[in-house]
Amino acid sequence: MNDLVETFARNAERAGFVVHRAERPSLPDAGVSRAAYGVAATGSVVLAASPDEPRSRHLLPEVHMSLLREDAIVPDLASLFAVLGGRLPSALAIVTGPSRSADIEQRLVVGVHGPREVHVVLERA
């Protein structure tokens, strides 16, 4: 369990997230989403569209923050799909870092259409 959280945190940081433990940072302009799951192997947060979670919330603001309960972290994509069990929301976004593009000269730039800065707050179960 703890291993899973550590693996998630490490991979999420590698993917470009700022990872916060328990403490929720003050980011007044950030869009805030409740993540349905986290994927440890890829460091992804999984956002499921619902009446409380519009599809575009994680894309429109320049800064975005996902709240993720530690007990919602699954090992990998296969286990994510297993827990979903075929019951999919209208839109499921597996988000792995900020919006980015390398379309100009193969040089990386962030915040092309979506957020340039992405945070994930890990919440103790």
Next chain:
Amino acid sequence: MRVQLFATCLGDLLFPDAVADAEALLRAAGCDVDFPRGQTCCGQPAFNAGHRRAADRLARNFTRAFDPDVPVVCPSGSCASMVAHRMPVRYDVWELSSFLDDLDAEPPARNDGLRLAYHSSCHLLRELGVDEAPRRLLGRTGAELVPLTRPDLCCGFGGTFSVRHAEVSVAMADDKLADGGRADALVTADPGCLMHLQARSSKVGGVRVVHLATALARGAA
């Protein structure tokens, strides 16, 4: 051990010295070398250009010339791959360096102090999976091996490709010659690559290009 030497058509017609070097290396490694007189070409030029009936004719001649019960060794990765994968009869076929390396052959120390670059011919590397054997053998001859920055890149020969897409083919050769240019000589295990790279190098005054058999038997200097 008895082996049948397949000179290949390019070896027979353009690089007889390299084939003689291959034969000498095989004898030095303790082999009895047969040269089947009926051999001509494995048919790869036709096969790769899509002319399967023409390729079949040459394959049939190959099967008449070579005994399937005796190992076949040839100083060409590309032709060895053709014989291994496209013949109606299964042969125990070896490219020269992989065969010598398998015998733990100790070629003479003719390359002391020489800096050599090795160009992996594509079919030897990717179709026969032979990567290190040529370098290991060259290392045993005292050569210092200069790694190529892009060992994965083809030299641009590709049979009829070298004529159909001559400009690209030549540009590919230029990259290979430049990459190998930091060494005293560029060594290759394939008469096709050798012909192409030599032809470009002699036109533009580039690095010496030497067949692996020659580099092993007599040194690349």
Next chain:
Amino acid sequence: MSFPVLDEHRLAATDAATLRLMNGRTSAWARLDDVEELRERAHSIRMQAIDDLEGHLARFVAALEAAGGTAHVCSTAEEARATVTRICTDAAAKLAAKSKSMLSEEIELNGALEAAGIEVVETDLGEYILQLAGEHPVHIIAPAIEKTAADVAVLLSAVEGEPVEPELEALAQAARKQLRRVFERADVGITGANFAVCDTGSICLVTNEGNGGLVTALPRVHVALLGLERLVPTLDDLAVLIQLLAPSGTGQTLTSYTRLLTGPRRPGEDDGPEEMHVVIVDNGRTGLRRGRYKEMLACIRCGACLNVCPVYRKSGGSAYSPVYSGPMGAVLVPLLRGLEREPGLPHASSLCGACTAACPVKIPLHELLLDLRRDLVGEGIASRRERLAFAIWSMLWSRPILYRLSTAIARAGRPFGALAGPGRTWAQGRTLPALARRRFRDSR
């Protein structure tokens, strides 16, 4: 017919980009637990769907419709264009925002929509740049590979009406601003689909910029273009494929956004399209299912084969046909359009096999090129002169005595140069190899 070499500027750009992408793939593959096992599994998952496209299609359509989506199965590009146009006009659409779709390029969708009075804007940064330039993509995943920041600045400044600095950050911000207006105003969002899952009726969309998310969140109508062959049976199978796609394409573990879309917006949801249409396009794909060619349908459009191809690296994407380039294009385009229309493409390869080694789903690309060359000869598309030359040569050289005789004559006369045409072409950049004075066989 013969491919040119790119000019110095585009050559350097292509070289740098392909090298970076290739190195990205090899490092990403090394990070995977067992890439060979994953490749084998991916190959068998793809072939499973390809061997029963009808069955998988029926399951996907049923699941999609259960989720509230609409399926349109189109057998030709023309039918697909008409279908998308009709969906847009039915929605009284004035503006369509597009996320990257190679299939939309293949069916030449933009022109059809524009002819119907619908403005179409590409929202993938690379595709947007090319749309402004009026050019085709030259690489599957890096469409504007040959453009520099300075080129892009000129294009974006023209839209902005004032100069945009040729700095990466400034360019991205200008594009963000220009395209944000498009997302907000668009009536229809058009996307491709990397995969479609038969069990759930979902389409999977993989992007890095987030444009795929916005065009499927804000416009009233979503149209997804799906190549008929992109069906995967289950979510488990999808997991295998997406674990390979980004590592093979960009060298990432996953792209920033992997999206599974299952039907339109549901009751109570604030955004998402009211209608979701999946336009499933055949356009020659079912015709590929003969012999080994069906392997080509396994392609997941990652671009790995382009990045390792020495011919692509020298000639760039525009030397091939307009949509698909590199080894996968050299195989796919003749199969989709007909060999007689694209007889040159199977020869745009030195058969080095780097493509086959790089393909995450194990398509034997260079072997398929060999099969296409066989068919060029078998179907009489190769020139009569070439067929005659190989026939005569093989008749001579399949008899040792005639081999000896013909090579003796050649040595006596002027050698390879006497072969006229091919010899002359060869000699333009290279010396003609001289036949040895004594053949090897003469020395024994």
